[in-house]
Amino acid sequence: MHRPFRILALVALLAASxxxxxxxxxxxxxxxxxxxxxTLDGIYRDGEFFSETYNEDGSIRYHGQTxxxxxxxxxxxxxxxTFYEGAEGACFFVERDGANCFTFTAPEDRDGPPVPQKDWTxxxxxxxxxxxxxxxxxxxx
Numbered sequence: 001m002h003r004p005f006r007i008l009a010l011v012a013l014l015a016a017s018x019x020x021x022x023x024x025x026x027x028x029x030x031x032x033x034x035x036x037x038x039t040l041d042g043i044y045r046d047g048e049f050f051s052e053t054y055n056e057d058g059s060i061r062y063h064g065q066t067x068x069x070x071x072x073x074x075x076x077x078x079x080x081x082t083f084y085e086g087a088e089g090a091c092f093f094v095e096r097d098g099a100n101c102f103t104f105t106a107p108e109d110r111d112g113p114p115v116p117q118k119d120w121t122x123x124x125x126x127x128x129x130x131x132x133x134x135x136x137x138x139x140x141x
Contacts, residue, residue, distance in 0.1 A: 042124025
């Protein structure tokens with residue numbers, strides 16, 4: 001292979017890498033290592049901002065526009081679960097959308113194995129890095 005062609009191929013591969021991450025479902029084995037120790041800043045579909053810290057010991061600290069709470073996080077059946085002391089929790093499917101964006105989707109309310117709802121519930125990003133999340137139509141991040 002000629003050197004200029006190899007360089008172009010490498011540039012094309014590197015440019016495609018973030019796109020290859022878009023919409024990539026996180027598997028059960030990836031979820032805990034991805035979020036353990038992370039503070040995630042995010043936005044709910046309705047435009048409310050929040051921040052959650054997923055501590056190494058499985059505890060969680062939540063801060064939102066309506067208050068703060070503590071609880072626990074875990075991984076169950078391939079979903080990321082957050083349960084709080086003062087509010088109800090839930091388990092969510094997680095997709096990686098770009099290098100630093102995670103889209104959380106609640107399961108449909110139906111019989112049978114859980115499947116994600118059509119619309120996302122929230123999006124978040126590791127606060128120590130620039131967000132790659134798309135903006136919701138009604139929100140400017």
